[in-house]
Amino acid sequence: xxxxxxxxxxxxxxxxxxxxxxxxxxxxxxxxxxxxxxxxxxxxxxxxxxxxxxxxxxxxxxxxxxxxxxxxxxxxxxxxxxxxxxxxxxxxxxxxxxxxxxxxxxxxxxxxxxxxxxxxxxxxxxxxxxxxxxxxxxxxxxxxxxxxxxxxxxxxxxxxxxxxxxxxxxxxxxxxxxxxxxxxxxxxxxxxxxxxxxxxxxxxxxxxxxxxxxxxxxxxxxxxxxxxxxxxxxxxxxxxxxxxxxxxxxxxxxxxxxx
Ligand code: ADP
Ligand code: MG
Numbered sequence: 001x002x003x004x005x006x007x008x009x010x011x012x013x014x015x016x017x018x019x020x021x022x023x024x025x026x027x028x029x030x031x032x033x034x035x036x037x038x039x040x041x042x043x044x045x046x047x048x049x050x051x052x053x054x055x056x057x058x059x060x061x062x063x064x065x066x067x068x069x070x071x072x073x074x075x076x077x078x079x080x081x082x083x084x085x086x087x088x089x090x091x092x093x094x095x096x097x098x099x100x101x102x103x104x105x106x107x108x109x110x111x112x113x114x115x116x117x118x119x120x121x122x123x124x125x126x127x128x129x130x131x132x133x134x135x136x137x138x139x140x141x142x143x144x145x146x147x148x149x150x151x152x153x154x155x156x157x158x159x160x161x162x163x164x165x166x167x168x169x170x171x172x173x174x175x176x177x178x179x180x181x182x183x184x185x186x187x188x189x190x191x192x193x194x195x196x197x198x199x200x201x202x203x204x205x206x207x208x209x210x211x212x213x214x215x216x217x218x219x220x221x222x223x224x225x226x227x228x229x230x231x232x233x234x235x236x237x238x239x240x241x242x243x244x245x246x247x248x249x250x251x252x253x254x255x256x257x258x259x
Pocket of ligand 2: 040041
């Protein structure tokens with residue numbers, strides 16, 4: 001479903017991606033995990049045709065994304081990391097706008113919107129402008145907008161941002177069912193939160209390179225660790241963090257607070 005070959009992308013002197021290659025099969029929930037700045041969002045922006053790579057090739061559902069960036073959008077549901085919505089609109093107006101951009105009929109959009117708003121307990125907020133919404137409420141609308149046109153493929157970039165515990169569980173259950181229906185999911189996260197529970201395969205990214213890939217068991221075996229959290233710490237060189245926190249507070253204690 002997704003074949004990425006030797007993707008390279010720099011921003012000025014900063015190399016965000018240094019030759020990324022991976023494959024994702026239909027029906028996979030693939031976790032794309034790595035620390036802040038590893039290159040996760042840059043990768044999905046390229047995969048969704050929003051950003052041009054410097055080098056490399058991306059084939060998504062048979063489409064060469066670099067040559068035809070718009071051809072990927074009809075079958076893609078994308079939740080970008082910004083989670084931005086048009087705040088002057090209500091959820092119903094926003095979903096109507098998104099649905100029309102996909103060429104859907106108004107009556108179909110309305111019907112799907114009703115059931116989707118109810119899923120995330122937003123039925124009473126559907127006609128309120130989103131400028132008054134909490135981060136989590138806006139994030140729910142962004143997630144729903146990715147489901148609206150029933151795409152075969154989803155890119156979720158830190159989708160849990162702002163969601164409460166109940167909505168997180170609802171979202172997790174949704175992922176399972178989508179995968180069971182044969183949808184393909186690329187799930188980016190800097191946290192292992194639900195990654196451990198939902199992903200069938202993981203790609204671990206550090207400094208613009210894939211440093212490991214496999215199932216959770218394979219990553220634990222590779223690093224000789226009992227938990228995914230410990231394996232992830234080793235793969236992303238995030239060990240000894242307590243010593244680092246202690247060292248910061250010790251250094252700060254020795255510095256003056258006021259001049
Ligand atoms: P992640 O999503 O894994 O946290 P990103 O893909 O957002 O990481 O960023 C990877 C690297 O590319 C970071 O060093 C980031 O500062 C840099 N970067 C990303 N987008 C831009 C941009 N538009 N301009 C300059 N640097 C960028
Ligand atoms: Mg990101």
